[in-house]
Amino acid sequence: MVSATDALAQNPDAIYSTYETYNGSDLEMTLNASGTHFRLWSPSAQAVRLKIYPTGRNSASEQTIEMTRDKNGTWTAGIPQKLYGKFYTFQILHNGKWLDETPGVWAKAVGINGNRGAIIDFDATNPEGWDNDKGPTIKNINDAVIYEMHHRDFSMHPSSGIASKGKFLALTEHGTTNPKGDKTGIDHLKELGVTHVHILPSYDYNSVDEANLPANTYNWGYDPQNYNAPEGSYSTNPANPSTRVSEMKEMVKALHDAGIGVVMDVVYNHTAENDGSNFSLTAPGYYYRHRPDGSYSDASGCGNETASERQQMRNFIVNSVKYWAKEYHIDGFRFDLMAIHDTTTMNEVARELKKINPDIFVYGEGWTAGN
Incomplete structure (x- = not known):
């Protein structure tokens, strides 16, 4: 025995x-x-x-x-x-x-x-009118017209006419045009008939040095560091923790005022670091799946994969999306490599989010990037 x-x-x-x-x-x-x-x-x-x-x-x-x-x-x-x-x-x-x-x-x-x-x-980070802020209502999920965008790509071009290039605040500017007079920024989204923008990862990610933004380091953001705080490089002052919070809220409100909802791309399936991640530095080993030899399992293709079936990780994912929905009024979530997560967790995510906002929706990639 x-x-x-x-x-x-x-x-x-x-x-x-x-x-x-x-x-x-x-x-x-x-x-x-x-x-x-x-x-x-x-x-x-x-x-x-x-x-x-x-x-x-x-x-x-x-x-x-x-x-x-x-x-x-x-x-x-x-x-x-x-x-x-x-x-x-x-x-x-x-x-x-x-x-x-x-x-x-x-x-x-x-x-x-x-x-x-x-x-x-x-x-103190809430913009004026935040208590009454709300995204658009759609009768069916297939009524959504979703525009996927990266904060830098959307506004960085010299001819964009946008002052806050590469920032959350770029989506608060109205009346912007290119040299030919075509609408840009949020006005262009409105004329396209977009109902929701799908913003690429906007939590605090690993690969951009926020202390050296003139270097213009670029990344999509699929390298999570702090899941529940906004990315500093998209704010006008990364050194001020309140600025990134308030400016992301201003962006969400401006889009809502324009009749456009905000879907947030979330990447709970892996982290940028392995042993050096915040998960590993607080509860070593727990938050990840491992192979029999102790090495990190890697269905993400990024060096590790999280273990959503473990209760504390499940709690983390569910409570994290609930936090973004409540604190930042996010209208939907797109899960990167959603098939890495167990279905019990994903069903709980959807169920808990619907309690906060019946019009919220969740979708994601039905595959993994590795075994």
Whole structure:
């Protein structure tokens, strides 16, 4: 008879099924009247440090706090002040080694290049009229006329007539034309009869150096870093965490005011980094599928694939799209390589999103890029 210990040794992935999961709404940083609160899900950590910084990069930590093990695999810490304007990271002790610092997997605002989480007032990022903002209604999904666009491609050309080239704000400019007088930008989308724009990945991704935008580094954005914060290179000031949030909301509202919905391209099937990803730096191994020899399974063709069938990863995907739908009023989601995800997760995604907005829709690629 094989003991439980031997079974785990023969199948390392089996240990992940023993982890308690946590689906509370207070991952990983929340604020209330009593201060700033942190809760990190890291069931295999031996210890966890929370570090508070004055800036998004190039500064020493102001505080280092030892977090306390709490329920369901989480670690907690609290500071009795609202730390608006500060930045934070977590660092876990795993198998006797301190891993690199990470903003966690749930950072909703980040500093430049996304290496530190940021503490901002989200209410202050809402444009005027945001409480009443709403996308268009369509009776059937096949009534949607969807225009796929990349923020840079859409407005960067010198003849676009758009001032905020390559930025979220490009889609807020009306009256723009090319030298021949043809409409460009949002006015062109309206004259085409577009009902929805499908924006390529707009979360914080890995490949563009936000500290050196004049270099004009280009990528489509299918290399996720921070899933729940907007990409800084599409904002006018990547160093200010509030700017990327407020400008993305301004873009969404401008499109809604023009009668156009916003579909967001999401890439939960893999991450840009393997061992160095925020997933790996908070719960090593858990969020990914692995081959029997321990190497990363690679159905994405990008070096790894996430394990949506594991409860904490399923919770992450579902809660992440719900967050974008609520905080940014996103009208639909296009899932990259959706076939990598299990059907239970995808059905839960659709079901939970419909509760928020009955007109929201979900579609994606019904294939994988590798075995």
